[in-house]
Amino acid sequence: MTDVTHGAPVAAPRAFVSPATERRVVRIVLVLVAIAFLAIFLFLPLISVFYEAFRAGFSAFLRAVTERETASAIRLTLLVAAFSVPANLVFGVAAAWAIAKYEFKGKSLLITLIDLPFSISPVTSGLIYVLMFGAQGYIGPVLADHGIKIIFAVPGIVLATIFVTFPFIARELIPIMQAQGSQDEEAALSLGASGLKTFFRVALPNVKWALLYGVLLCNARAMGEFGAVSVVSGHIRGKTNTMPLQVEILYNEYNYGAAFAVASLLALLALFTLIVKSVLEWRYADEIAATRRH
Amino acid sequence: MARATAFAFRKPSVLPGFGLTLGFAVAYLSLIVLVPLAGLVVKTASMGWPEFWSLATDPRTLAALRLSFGASAAAAAMNAVFGLLVAWVLVRYEFPGKRIIDAMVDLPFALPTAVAGIALTAIYAPNGWIGRYAAEAGVKIAYTPIGIFIALVFIGLPFIVRTVQPVLEDMDREVEEMAATLGANRLQTVVRIVLPTLAPALLTGFALAFARAVGEYGSVIFIAGNIPYVSEIAPLLIVIRLTEFNYAAATAIATVMLALSFVILLAINLLQAWSRRRLGHD
Numbered sequence: 001m002t003d004v005t006h007g008a009p010v011a012a013p014r015a016f017v018s019p020a021t022e023r024r025v026v027r028i029v030l031v032l033v034a035i036a037f038l039a040i041f042l043f044l045p046l047i048s049v050f051y052e053a054f055r056a057g058f059s060a061f062l063r064a065v066t067e068r069e070t071a072s073a074i075r076l077t078l079l080v081a082a083f084s085v086p087a088n089l090v091f092g093v094a095a096a097w098a099i100a101k102y103e104f105k106g107k108s109l110l111i112t113l114i115d116l117p118f119s120i121s122p123v124t125s126g127l128i129y130v131l132m133f134g135a136q137g138y139i140g141p142v143l144a145d146h147g148i149k150i151i152f153a154v155p156g157i158v159l160a161t162i163f164v165t166f167p168f169i170a171r172e173l174i175p176i177m178q179a180q181g182s183q184d185e186e187a188a189l190s191l192g193a194s195g196l197k198t199f200f201r202v203a204l205p206n207v208k209w210a211l212l213y214g215v216l217l218c219n220a221r222a223m224g225e226f227g228a229v230s231v232v233s234g235h236i237r238g239k240t241n242t243m244p245l246q247v248e249i250l251y252n253e254y255n256y257g258a259a260f261a262v263a264s265l266l267a268l269l270a271l272f273t274l275i276v277k278s279v280l281e282w283r284y285a286d287e288i289a290a291t292r293r294h
Numbered sequence: 295m296a297r298a299t300a301f302a303f304r305k306p307s308v309l310p311g312f313g314l315t316l317g318f319a320v321a322y323l324s325l326i327v328l329v330p331l332a333g334l335v336v337k338t339a340s341m342g343w344p345e346f347w348s349l350a351t352d353p354r355t356l357a358a359l360r361l362s363f364g365a366s367a368a369a370a371a372m373n374a375v376f377g378l379l380v381a382w383v384l385v386r387y388e389f390p391g392k393r394i395i396d397a398m399v400d401l402p403f404a405l406p407t408a409v410a411g412i413a414l415t416a417i418y419a420p421n422g423w424i425g426r427y428a429a430e431a432g433v434k435i436a437y438t439p440i441g442i443f444i445a446l447v448f449i450g451l452p453f454i455v456r457t458v459q460p461v462l463e464d465m466d467r468e469v470e471e472m473a474a475t476l477g478a479n480r481l482q483t484v485v486r487i488v489l490p491t492l493a494p495a496l497l498t499g500f501a502l503a504f505a506r507a508v509g510e511y512g513s514v515i516f517i518a519g520n521i522p523y524v525s526e527i528a529p530l531l532i533v534i535r536l537t538e539f540n541y542a543a544a545t546a547i548a549t550v551m552l553a554l555s556f557v558i559l560l561a562i563n564l565l566q567a568w569s570r571r572r573l574g575h576d
Binding site: 223 | 303304305307308309310311312314315316318319320322323326327328329330331333334337376379380382383384386387389393395396397398399400401402403404405406407408409410412413414416417423424444447448451467470471474480483505508509510511512516528529530532533536539541544545548551552555556558
């Protein structure tokens with residue numbers, strides 16, 4: 001794109017190089033170094049997951065992923081995502097509405113607090129729920145008296161997953177809703193639409209791609225969360241093992257083929273997430289948040 | 295719904311639902327995040343200073359913290375260099391497969407950490423694709439701190455690329471052209487003009503990658519070898535203390551890490567404010 005030839009009649013016609021870019025050989029070397037780095041650090045691990053998963057053949061792969069405890073881990077992972085993603089979706093929409101459409105004191109504190117789970121180690125995220133609901137926790141014993149079990153049971157896994165995926169949807173929605181302002185909603189209201197109708201027919205459609213984007217990222221993390229879930233799960237086989245925990249158990253039993261078979265399903269989920277995410281970014285760049293960090 | 299003027303702490307608006315949405319958001323935030331975190335603080339406070347201090351300065355804890363923070367800083371530094379390179383190449387140059395590579399940069403965000411952990415271990419183990427050649431050269435990667443470093447480079451990379459990329463895209467090329475017309479060679483322009491403009495974003499990305507790496511668990515524990523005092527990271531030590539039912543020790547380590555994370559988060563916010571001011575936004 002920079003190889004624009006000079007218009008002036010020069011004796012030796014030489015490709016014009018813009019002074020604001022590098023020489024061609026430098027560019028090629030930089031691109032090659034970047035690709036080599038990514039190949040070693042990103043592509044190789046991804047390829048190795050599928051290579052190891054199918055090393056013993058497709059039938060071994062099928063046997064591994066349909067094995068009883070693995071199937072139950074897949075079901076639990078889907079169940080956990082089915083609880084935690086909608087919970088954070090409702091929160092994300094409510095928080096974004098309050099933050100983007102109104103001016104109030106303490107707003108930036110609220111935004112900082114919403115981002116808090118991102119800066120906390122997943123292990124600590126699990127630990128705080130153990131301290132709260134564990135057998136020696138603050139309210140764990142009281143709940144146990146009423147026959148309610150949170151830690152080493154499914155509710156604890158759901159809670160820990162909600163915690164680690166807490167900011168995803170809110171932080172995708174807040175910037176885009178802030179950028180859009182509230183003229184559309186005000187117009188709808190002044191034309192006689194009810195508050196709810198305005199919300200569902202005007203506000204939500206305006207942010208639908210950002211919403212989908214947030215849900216996608218939230219779901220990927222919810223299904224793949226390992227550290228926080230590992231702390232609260234108790235690793236009860238066939239009961240409180242999610243897919244990532246099942247990967248760990250199979251791996252630690254030296255059952256590498258099966259571990260990578262389950263891992264390859266999670267890697268497929270990651271690839272699917274990346275593809276949809278990229279399509280959304282290419283097609284609806286203006287309608288999803290300007291910031292691309294997570 | 296309450297009258298708009300009833301809320302002295304906000305500006306009036308015709309839109310309904312402020313009380314409902316803010317009330318729900320704050321209640322949910324408190325239940326899920328703030329109250330459980332307060333539990334951690336209360337647990338630490340109830341320990342008393344001498345007990346907390348002796349737990350936090352236990353030699354094995356200190357070794358784990360040193361490893362976690364040291365390896366994280368090293369990995370973030372490596373990513374600052376290569377992340378900048380990747381962002382640069384993606385923004386400034388055209389080459390085949392660019393879009394796919396751009397999309398793949400987010401892989402570490404999307405790939406579950408346990409999957410990354412076992413994949414990296416398979417590659418860098420003494421019989422793995424890369425580990426094999428390293429072993430021939432007499433270098434052990436998996437089950438040593440080098441393995442931890444590699445896992446942390448993997449998970450930290452997107453933070454740098456995605457913070458630097460938008461700044462680089464918005465950067466005014468005319469300034470570089472001007473530097474060139476004024477006689478600067480390309481290297482001078484990059485070092486004296488481009489890099490200072492990118493520095494705030496680069497620092498922010500470094501801090502984000504560092505903060506993430508310090509708390510990382512899933513991708514590290516498989517490749518680390520987990521030998522106390524040598525290759526045992528702080529989050530793993532929390533898990534070990536928990537399985538021993540030593541909640542006090544687990545809490546103390548978590549509190550130290552959390553305090554450091556708060557400092558980092560604060561630094562990130564200050565950096566972002568500073569970089570916005572410098573680049574003349576808002």
